[in-house]
Amino acid sequence: MSNSEARSACWITSSRTFALSQSFSSECGSVRGYPSELAQVWVNLLDNAADAVNGGGEIAIQTLRDDNQTVVEIIDNGPGISSENLSHIFEPFFTTKGVGSGKGLGLTISQGIVGDRHGGEIEVESKGRRNAIHRSTARAAR
Ligand SMILES: Nc1ncnc2c1ncn2[C@@H]1O[C@H](COP(=O)(O)OP(=O)(O)OP(=O)(O)O)[C@@H](O)[C@H]1O
Ligand SMILES: [Mg+2]
Numbered sequence: 001m002s003n004s005e006a007r008s009a010c011w012i013t014s015s016r017t018f019a020l021s022q023s024f025s026s027e028c029g030s031v032r033g034y035p036s037e038l039a040q041v042w043v044n045l046l047d048n049a050a051d052a053v054n055g056g057g058e059i060a061i062q063t064l065r066d067d068n069q070t071v072v073e074i075i076d077n078g079p080g081i082s083s084e085n086l087s088h089i090f091e092p093f094f095t096t097k098g099v100g101s102g103k104g105l106g107l108t109i110s111q112g113i114v115g116d117r118h119g120g121e122i123e124v125e126s127k128g129r130r131n132a133i134h135r136s137t138a139r140a141a142r
Helices: 003-012 035-053 106-118
Strands: 019-024 058-066 069-076 122-127 130-139
Touching: 035 058, 035 069, 035 106, 035 130, 106 122
Parallel strands: 019 058
Antiparallel strands: 058 069, 069 130, 122 130
């Protein structure tokens, strides 16, 4: 993800305010894939992070190289995800947002794009009651 792509993803979520930090590893080479679909993944993850920090808070985007995979992490310091909800968040139509606010499809769609289309996976980690980390990987082309 280039800086300009990150900026446009943030523009989409710009009705909400948060501090954004970006760290892009120079070790991340090219990823063979479908750019517009991957852009949708970043938007979905940033959208969730922006909802979680709810008008204040911090979101970090970082990329790194792990073996033959490119890893994109989107980290927020919102309330986190309870262990009960963690096992459901990839299910279609699972949402904790009110009727009309969330369809419960963002992560289902994102998992399909990353997993089925790019041979990667989305891992989610929630440390205690704070910090949700979404780690998306995709096989990188050398
Ligand atoms: N960063 C996060 N912090 C806290 N909870 C999260 C985070 N990301 C996802 N969730 C939880 O996972 C649920 C499912 O997320 P998902 O993106 O699939 O659907 P949604 O955001 O509710 O609706 P949609 O994305 O379709 O508008 C959310 O309703 C929320 O409870
Ligand atoms: Mg969502």
